[in-house]
Amino acid sequence: MADRPRVFIEDHFPTAELGIESVRERAAASALPPIYFLHVWWARRPLVASAGAILGSLLPVWSPELAGSFSQRPELATADAYRTWFLRLCGILGDPVLGRKLIDEANATGRKLKGNGYGYKQAYKNSPPPEQVALLHEVLEHTWGRVPSVSDPTAGGGSIPYEALRYDLPTHANDLNPIAASVLRAGVELPARFGTDLVDDLQHWGGVLTDRLTNRLESSFKRDNPNESVIAYIWARTVACPRTGKTVPLVGDWTLRRGDKPVAVRLVTSRDGVELDKPEFELVEGAAIDFDPTKGLISRGKAVSPWDHLAIDGDYIKAEAQAGRMGEVLYAVAVRTTVNRKKTRGFRAPTETDLATLAAAEETLAGLSPQWEADGTLPSERVPIGNKTKEPLNYGMPRWRDMFSPRQLLVHGCFVEEHRRLIDEVREAIVDRDRADAVLALLALMQGKALNYNARLSSWHVGRQVMRSVFDSHNLAFKWTFAEFEGAESLPVWALDQIVDAYKGIAELLPTSSGQFDLSAPREELEFRVTQGTAGDLREVADGSQTLVCLDPPYFDNVMYAELADFFYVWEKRTLGALWPEFFVDELTNKKDEAVANRARFAEAGRRAKELADNDYESKMAAIFAESRRVLTD
Numbered sequence: 045m046a047d048r049p050r051v052f053i054e055d056h057f058p059t060a061e062l063g064i065e066s067v068r069e070r071a072a073a074s075a076l077p078p079i080y081f082l083h084v085w086w087a088r089r090p091l092v093a094s095a096g097a098i099l100g101s102l103l104p105v106w107s108p109e110l111a112g113s114f115s116q117r118p119e120l121a122t123a124d125a126y127r128t129w130f131l132r133l134c135g136i137l138g139d140p141v142l143g144r145k146l147i148d149e150a151n152a153t154g155r156k157l158k159g160n161g162y163g164y165k166q167a168y169k170n171s172p173p174p175e176q177v178a179l180l181h182e183v184l185e186h187t188w189g190r191v192p193s194v195s196d197p198t199a200g201g202g203s204i205p206y207e208a209l210r211y212d213l214p215t216h217a218n219d220l221n222p223i224a225a226s227v228l229r230a231g232v233e234l235p236a237r238f239g240t241d242l243v244d245d246l247q248h249w250g251g252v253l254t255d256r257l258t259n260r261l262e263s264s265f266k267r268d269n270p271n272e273s274v275i276a277y278i279w280a281r282t283v284a285c286p287r288t289g290k291t292v293p294l295v296g297d298w299t300l301r302r303g304d305k306p307v308a309v310r311l312v313t314s315r316d317g318v319e320l321d322k323p324e325f326e327l328v329e330g331a332a333i334d335f336d337p338t339k340g341l342i343s344r345g346k347a348v349s350p351w352d353h354l355a356i357d358g359d360y361i362k363a364e365a366q367a368g369r370m371g372e373v374l375y376a377v378a379v380r381t382t383v384n385r386k387k388t389r390g391f392r393a394p395t396e397t398d399l400a401t402l403a404a405a406e407e408t409l410a411g412l413s414p415q416w417e418a419d420g421t422l423p424s425e426r427v428p429i430g431n432k433t434k435e436p437l438n439y440g441m442p443r444w445r446d447m448f449s450p451r452q453l454l455v456h457g458c459f460v461e462e463h464r465r466l467i468d469e470v471r472e473a474i475v476d477r478d479r480a481d482a483v484l485a486l487l488a489l490m491q492g493k494a495l496n497y498n499a500r501l502s503s504w505h506v507g508r509q510v511m512r513s514v515f516d517s518h519n520l521a522f523k524w525t526f527a528e529f530e531g532a533e534s535l536p537v538w539a540l541d542q543i544v545d546a547y548k549g550i551a552e553l554l555p556t557s558s559g560q561f562d563l564s565a566p567r568e569e570l571e572f573r574v575t576q577g578t579a580g581d582l583r584e585v586a587d588g589s590q591t592l593v594c595l596d597p598p599y600f601d602n603v604m605y606a607e608l609a610d611f612f613y614v615w616e617k618r619t620l621g622a623l624w625p626e627f628f629v630d631e632l633t634n635k636k637d638e639a640v641a642n643r644a645r646f647a648e649a650g651r652r653a654k655e656l657a658d659n660d661y662e663s664k665m666a667a668i669f670a671e672s673r674r675v676l677t678d
Contacts, residue, residue: 059096061131064140065167066090077168078549081542082231083492084612085201085224086518086603089596091168094203095134098194098211099180101592103130104187113186117179133180133211135167171553177212192591193571195675197579197668198639200224200605202232204594205572209236212555214571216590218579220634222627223609225576226620230489233574234482235551243548245483249470250544253487254536256462257455261532264405264451268397275378275389276511277398277528278504279449281439282371283364285349286356291322292349293373294361294524298337299506300376300391306330307391308337309376313350323350325375327393342524365440372449372526374398378504389509405451412457421460422453423614425631430607430644435522436501444614447499447520455498455531456615459491463619481623486547488619490539492612498529518603520611576627578637580667585675593672600661601641606633639664 069090070076077091104110106126114120119129143162150157164170172180184192194208195216201224205217209232217228234242267274278300280293293311301307312324328334341347345358364370374394381388416422423444427433441447448456467484474480496502496513501520504527505512511527514520529535575584579595598605610632621628635642641661646653 058127058131061136061140062093062096062134064144065092065134065136068140068162068166069168075166078546078553079202079206079231081546082550083223083227083489084496084513084515085227086515086605086608088201089203091203091207092134092136094594094596095167095207095210098204098208098213098592098594099130099133101594102184102187102192102194104183110183110186114179114183119176119179120183129176133172133176135170135172137164137167137170138162140167169553171210171555174555177555180211188591193589194592194594195582195585195590195672196595197582197593197672198595198597199228200596202228204596206232206550208594209554209572216571216573216575216585218575218577218582220576220578220638221605221609222576222630222633223612223616224605225574225627226485226616226624228574229624230485231546231550233572234486235547236554236572238479238482238551239554240548240551242479242482242486242551243544245474245479246486246544246547247540249466249483250487250490250540252469253462253466253490254540257458257536258532260458260462261455264401264408264454265530265532266397266401268395269381271382273380273382273534274530275380275534276504277374277530278376278378278525279372279528280375280525281500281523282373283347283356283361284369285351286360287349287354288351290349290351291371291373292341292347292351292356293323293375294342294347295375296340296342296524297506298340300327300378300504301509302506306333308333308335310335311341311350319351323373325393327376327391362438365438368440370440372500374402378509378527402451405454409450409454409457412454416457416461420618421457423618425610425614427610428607428632428635429647430604430635431601431642432519432604432607436520439522441500444610447501447611449500449526449528451531452498452500452528455535456491456495459494459536460615460618463488463491464622467622485620485623486543487540488616488623490536490543491615491619493539493542494529494535495612495615498531498535500526502529503527514611515608518608520608578664579639580637580664580671582671582675587674588677590675591677593676595668595672597665597668598638598640600658601643604640604642606635606638606640607642609633637664639668 069092079091080088106120106123111120111122118125120126140162147157147161150161181191191213193214193216194205196204197218199205199217199219202217205215205228208215217232219225219228265274280295282291282293284290285292298309298311299306300309307327307329310326310328312326313320341350345361347356347361348354349356377392377394377398379390379392381390426443427437427441429437436447445453466487470484471477471480474483496515497511499514501514501523503512503523503525511529575582613633617628635645639661641657643653643657646656649656
């Protein structure tokens with residue numbers, strides 16, 4: 045490369061367009077790329093930015109000599125045409141800068157634009173046509189003497205390797221974290237190998253799995269009204285009043301819905317002048333809300349008892365939680381009711397049936413627990429001390445299973461058991477073992493969806509009137525109130541739909557679906573590999589074998605990936621671990637070798653903890669860059 049200057053994307057290709065498309069890609073949750081929906085991973089890069097980084101790094105600077113070598117191709121005739129071609133390869137089919145300007149002007153004047161204002165779909169949805177990929181390969185072979193390879197040693201959620209595959213480039217993806225490696229295999233490798241042909245198998249065996257779960261769990265989710273479906277059960281964590289001993293629901297805001305049809309919960313502690321033994325709850329709507337529901341019983345970790353109206357210290361609440369005496373009470377149910385084919389959404393108070401069903405579910409769990417403990421169905425792993433695990437530990441969750449209520453544990457435990465039972469059936473029915481395990485692995489990812497939306501750390505989103513996931517932010521924040529997904533009819537079907545839709549969307553954006561290439565067929569010039577290990581020791585990658593190392597490395601203490609991934613790891617090693625045991629060797633994820641500034645690992649150093657953590661991060665990043673240099677071609 046001594047005879048060729050190094051090329052930087054910001055010097056030679058438009059970045060404003062990439063920036064606008066990156067923002068546009070994330071503008072609305074419903075518009076996010078399908079790779080985002082397969083499984084939680086934190087701080088994923090936008091696909092269009094990843095595409096721009098890959099192409100901007102591999103494509104040469106435009107020159108008359110380059111145009112002369114491709115004299116029959118108008119895409120390379122001039123510098124401007126070349127830049128336009130680059131943008132179209134990234135999926136940018138118009139002028140997003142002008143589009144954004146027109147949208148802003150329309151918003152300011154109250155005008156409604158036709159279409160989306162840009163004149164074309166979001167960039168990530170526009171895969172380059174085969175003839176343009178063929179031209180790209182010709183230019184790259186002219187530049188490098190071969191089709192260049194791409195390696196991402198800290199691949200995480202897979203945006204970079206996924207985009208490399210969309211350009212039919214040999215690709216290597218690595219990550220230290222087993223959950224990330226699993227997501228890479230399931231979300232990039234499997235769609236590239238099997239394409240959309242796997243969808244029918246997924247739907248069939250997913251239907252078998254969901255039917256079995258529904259049959260097992262329906263007695264744990266009974267309701268009185270057959271025309272009603274439950275959107276969410278809404279719970280409050282509780283402690284005993286330190287003076288009266290009565291239950292205190294730790295609710296910070298009693299609002300269930302705002303707007304022109306508000307709904308709130310009224311806490312009732314007495315009737316007809318007689319104080320109750322335990323709290324009761326009434327739902328009130330509209331003008332009947334004659335109190336301020338935003339004034340709850342807890343704020344900033346301190347509470348007020350509704351029984352004697354005196355303060356409850358935050359240290360007392362934590363002490364009760366750590367002693368295992370924090371409880372929970374169901375105080376509202378979000379429902380959807382269908383009458384004469386008309387669906388309405390609303391809320392109701394818990395019924396005797398709800399409470400009896402809850403008690404029955406706890407009995408069922410108690411009956412299953414001895415066997416589940418013996419065969420490891422439920423996770424027994426303890427939560428380690430870390431930067432992001434302080435809150436659950438402070439509030440009485442020393443084990444990962446403590447982040448789930450008894451009925452939630454029953455739901456997730458049944459999934460583990462039924463998925464295990466399905467393995468032999470699918471392998472017997474689908475002769476191709478790789479294909480069978482691909483189906484089973486994707487079905488296992490249903491559990492990741494379920495865990496993220498059905499835990500004591502998930503909650504009710506008052507503004508959007510939906511369930512809020514555990515990881516709506518990059519932490520394990522404790523929730524004073526939490527929302528429970530209906531686990532018999534709704535959760536299994538929803539989780540399957542999410543996985544099938546995500547997988548299908550991922551596969552359709554890859555050239556496999558159009559028959560451009562097939563990774564399952566032996567082809568020396570095309571390769572996709574997933575490895576799991578430290579990026580500072582890519583021992584499976586040969587010296588000088590990679591044309592481009594393109595990575596978005598972890599940044600100091602921005603995200604504690606391993607600490608967060610344990611939430612999924614302890615469950616998924618019980619399902620995915622049966623299929624891909626090489627990823628699930630250890631009790632928990634590897635934090636010692638993770639390239640993050642983790643002060644918790646150096647807590648014994650006191651004031652020097654941050655300095656040592658930063659130094660540790662920087663030394664690991666130095667090793668990653670040194671290893672990247674080793675695997676790069678000259």
